[in-house]
Amino acid sequence: MAEEPILQLDHVTKQFPGVRALHDVHMELYPGQVTALLGENGAGKSTIVKILTGIHRPDAGAIHINGKLQSFSSPRDAWASGISAIHQETVMFDDLTVAENIFMGHMPLKSGGRIDWQSMRARSAELLKSVEADFGPDDLLKRLGVAQKHLVEIARALSHDSRIVIMDEPTSALSAREIDDLFDIVAQLKAEGRAILFISHKFDEIFRVADRWVCLRDGEHVGEGLIKDVDSPKLVKLMVGRSIDRIFPKKQIKIGEPVLEVEGLCNPTEFADVSFTLHKGEILGFYGLVGAGRSEAMQTLFGVSKPSSGTVKLNGKNLEISSTADAIEAGIAYVPEDRQVQGAVLPFGIRENMTLASLQRHASKSVLSLASEQSVTRKLGERLSVKASNWEQRLNDLSGGNQQKVVIAKWLATEPKILILDEPTKGIDVGSKAAVHEFMGELAAEGLAVILITSELPEVLGMADRIMVMHEGRIVKSFTRAEATAEAIVTAATGGGHHAP
Ligand SMILES: Nc1ncnc2c1ncn2[C@@H]1O[C@H](COP(=O)(O)OP(=O)(O)OP(=O)(O)O)[C@@H](O)[C@H]1O
Ligand SMILES: [Mg+2]
CATH class of the missing domain: 3.40.50.300 (P-loop containing nucleotide triphosphate hydrolases)
Structure with a gap:
């Protein structure tokens, strides 16, 4: 894999009041590859996502895309540079339609500056079809289930035609079938040459979907490599800093009365x-x-x-x-x-x-x-x-x-x-x-x-x-x-x- 990274994060540091969320972190994403970002709760994963999507600004460090230095002062800047994300905490609008949610912040305009509803709906319908959604652009978001809302988010990420797609714990609300569907979409994005950053606490998903891994502990980069060269005990040890031998410490207990x-x-x-x-x-x-x-x-x-x-x-x-x-x-x-x-x-x-x-x-x-x-x-x-x-x-x-x-x-x-x-x-x-x-x-x-x-x-x-x-x-x-x-x-x-x- 001698390929050049599409995205490079270098020496990134981010401090919140009383918390050092990231310290001198680096990470590379490659086109056509899925990189898994691993780490314990609070390790700094979502903070990286927020920095890459213009929600937070790093205190120090640089982001390069295709070798060019970037500076994001808003989510709009990040979209414009080809990055979009499905966030861990969704930010969507329940009272708006699916199409409005997909194009919120970047609605297609007519020459007079008015919103081009027709093209917005048509493009939404196309995007929904590509994610095999069973609902339409005019449905209200609040009528949808959690998994369906996730599809709207994916459609929204795709609407930017982003070269870099970030998924922060995308499967946590999905059933096994819906997870399979999501992985089909990931495979499709990969085949199209997009770079994907995938965050999950579930090792089976990581081994299924990822090509590379990067691990954070307490806001620091503690390792990276190819998925094919690693196993879960090694990843656990890197994440937690120790090995966990008893995952299910069930004790034998005398069962009492009803x-x-x-x-x-x-x-x-x-x-x-x-x-x-x-x-x-x-x-x-x-x-x-x-x-x-x-x-x-x-x-x-x-x-x-x-x-x-x-x-x-x-x-x-x-x-x-x-x-x-x-x-x-x-x-x-x-x-x-x-x-x-x-x-x-x-x-x-x-x-x-x-x-x-x-x-x-x-x-x-x-x-x-x-x-x-x-x-x-x-x-x-x-x-x-x-x-x-x-x-x-x-x-x-x-x-x-x-x-x-x-x-x-x-x-x-x-x-x-x-x-x-x-x-x-x-x-x-x-x-x-x-x-x-x-x-x-x-x-x-x-x-x-x-x-x-x-x-x-x-x-x-x-x-x-x-x-x-x-x-x-x-x-x-x-x-x-x-x-x-x-x-x-x-x-x-x-x-x-x-x-x-
Ligand atoms: N807005 C904020 N203000 C203060 N501290 C914050 C803020 N956002 C995140 N943090 C802190 O930064 C650290 C990293 O948080 P982050 O959300 O990046 O973790 P994470 O790796 O995504 O964890 P999880 O697996 O639980 O989602 C945590 O200690 C968190 O409390
Ligand atoms: Mg998180």
Whole structure:
């Protein structure tokens, strides 16, 4: 690969108040190649993306494209130089149409300076077709699902006809099928000679899609090379600075008496006849494809929506839950999957977010105790290895993965009896993932009952005592830890064994 890089980042440094996000970092991107950018939560990956897209300016260092020095003072400059990105936190407009979102900031104009709606719609339709979207340019963004919104972002990146396309954790909200579709698009972009920067915490994706890798640790470049010359233990060691030998530290715990008995839970559209018993000290896995109804069923238990029929018993007594307040009162906590939307108040600080669901624990005679809030925040923050400059730092200023950890901590702070975790390690780096798993095991050992919704097979196989598999809104099969195999679970989750082939 003697080819010249299309993009060169040299000696880039970026300091935020109290945090050195990047220090003397270099990185090269090559045409027709996918470069994976690796690093723990807070390592500086998204900061590089923001510098390359004109959102942040580096304090020092240079960007060259095709050997020419660039200086970006706005995202517009970056587009004009041929760089576009799908960001980790999407910035899109729910009330506008798909076409308007694609061309926001660079709408085609007629000679009089007015917007050329017709050409905008026609070009949008073309772009949507190239990403095989099942919706049109006139659809309102808010009518779309998460995966569809991702396609809009990809179409927007393509609308600039950029030579350099950046994807910052693009698969975190996608189902396995949608990930396959995305990888087809990546292959197409590669074949067209574009350079791609791909950020992901999932090694299987990196080994599937990338040609090269670059690794950051604490804002510094700690290694790079060709994917074919490396394996995941080596990458983990570089990222985390140590090797992790026990990825799933599941302890053998005595399963206690039933805490939650769910019988025939139904809702008119999303799920039907959901029945299971959850015991003290148990980690009960719920596996299924995206859309199998797992989240909806659990949200019903958490009082987000009402069931159309079914009964729920807590410690043997009938439980009526008509609001999330009732659920929290009953000792149920639910960590949502979409933590940015449902879980976090971004303009607030870490402490405020962490104590939001458990304020009454820090109050006596309705006076809040700051000291008690601070001590809980420090304890959970350290336990989940939240990387921040201090515990008052605003969530807005944390890296994506660290925001997620804060939301998990917020629900742990309610000291629940039943903890429902919906895709808890999505977007979380390998090292922190092991910390979350270890914590989960310890909580179970203390008698907490855990429901673990996950789409990651190794996670459910590694952590769950029993596994319930859902397909199209129903529990189709259940496995004990000893019975469970990857193959059997996937077969059940895809409807195998239930429908004729
Ligand atoms: N606007 C900001 N103000 C202050 N600090 C910031 C800001 N943006 C990022 N940081 C800090 O810079 C560091 C790098 O963050 P960055 O978002 O680049 O991490 P990342 O590698 O993308 O992590 P993740 O895997 O969690 O997404 C973190 O310590 C973060 O808290
Ligand atoms: Mg990031």
